[in-house]
Amino acid sequence: MILQVNNVSKRFGGLQALSGVSFELPEGQIMGLIGPNGAGKTTTFNVINGVYPPDTGTVVFKGSDITGAKTYEIARQGLARTHQIVKPLNELTVRENVIVGACFGRQNLPLGQATDVANEVMEFVGLGKRADQLAGSLNVGQKKRLEMARALAARPYLLLLDEVLAGLNPSEITRMTEIVHKIREQGISIIMIEHVMQAVMSVSDFVLVLDFGKPIAYGTPTEVANDPKVIEAYLGDPKLAEQLSSHDPVS
């Protein structure tokens, strides 16, 4: 198991954002994390990578307990993530952004080697031509890819992707989905938060569904898509519910 999350809870004031979330991720697999808005998906990531310590429960990464560790300690152990709300280092170039990921990530590379890694990763996500542009001048789709590139440059064992497809047009989505497949081929484990059902269902080995901070379903994409509790959770959002039931794992 690359990651074990045991009975994690997190409260913000009067709001129980997570209650009793547990799951395990086997090495090299992709887990989809879905659920309606405000279900606690991003909070789950924040607890895993140390942005907030959980109120209860533990997080075990590659066999060591990282509950309550600092984000930078966890990053250096080989866990990288992207942000739902992108966080580009605006006044630095795209290349410099990606070098930061390579320099301070798992491999802790010196500048020279980090630059080589950055160049390679930028080509991989299709930002090669933008390398010398300031990160602040990228459009939304490019910023999402920049998040991805920075995380990959760290050469992580586990990658947390928070809605990398949101706000992208269909061709960008296809492209990004291909990138995710390629990352998986490199043996990197992935947890992917996504609202774009087709995509998450087609790339995930299994899916965890959260609703109001509680896990309500867990299984293969087909199992989850046909689970009445999941359909019900999405009832507030008929469009998503429809996407879910019309899901076709082949696409």
Add this chain to the structure above:
Amino acid sequence: MSMLKNLRNPGLWLWMAIVLAVGLWPVITQRASTREEIFTVLLSVVLASSLNILLGYTGYVSFGHIVFFGLGGYVGLFLITAYGWSLWPAMLAGGISSAFLALLLGQAILRLRGAYFALATIGINEAMRAFINNFEPFGGPTGISLNFSVYNDYGGAANALWMLYGVMLALALLNILLSYVVKSSKFGLGLLAIREDEDAAEVMGVVTPRAKTWAYVLSAFLPGVVGVLFFFKNGNIEPPQAFRLHMSIEMLVMVMLGGYGTILGPVLGAAGYQRLRGLLLTSDLFKNIQLTVAGVLLLVIILFIPAGFVGWLRNRFPKLRRFLP
């Protein structure tokens, strides 16, 4: 490897040469008044460039940076008068004391972000002045005065002034080089990442408490060193002179005027600000409102050219970037 490659930046050497040429001008002309003017500019270059490591690279606004200049001066003059140290080890000790103070303060206040950090730094300056005022080994409110005979070891007062000037020029050049080396290092990249988005930097693995502390320590060292040099030249040191809050603000103005986060910005900012100040000082009307002028200037810069002069040039003429480090 990559560090040496980085040192091939043509802009760096061009501007080092320009600073050296300007610095040697009074030596060639042998004019004492020009020497004094340029001494002040070089001192400002050191203070502003040092502050830039914290303010420009790391994005932390320090309103109390002059405290490191004052403390360094005190420690140096104390060692010279009480223990008969010569100037060189005293300068080093002044720098180390200031760096050490930054290390201690850093543990306490670098956890604060944004405005809270800035507010805390104002407190430090005032607290330090009050403390030294009551600290007998440093002479309390009367401070420390040097005996005129100390200059005999340096060929007499007149020669000492030239020698001190030369040392200040060397320190200014050293500081420009240091700024450059820091900025083009991995450590410097971590600082820039913190400036742009501290949370994102942490998520990418930048050990922010350590990086910020080292930035603070580095930015305190040379102000401590030149503090000894300045007050040695001055002949005495007193609390109000050593810890002038308005000098802290002037340092900020110089960095912002020239362009924060660039190597050249603080250099041109220091020269530009001192030139302006020199003009204002000749007018009786402006003599008393220097600080007001500095404040208004700061406001105008932040509102209209937040990137500063060099930052503006770099944005306006991207092709010239190589020559505007």
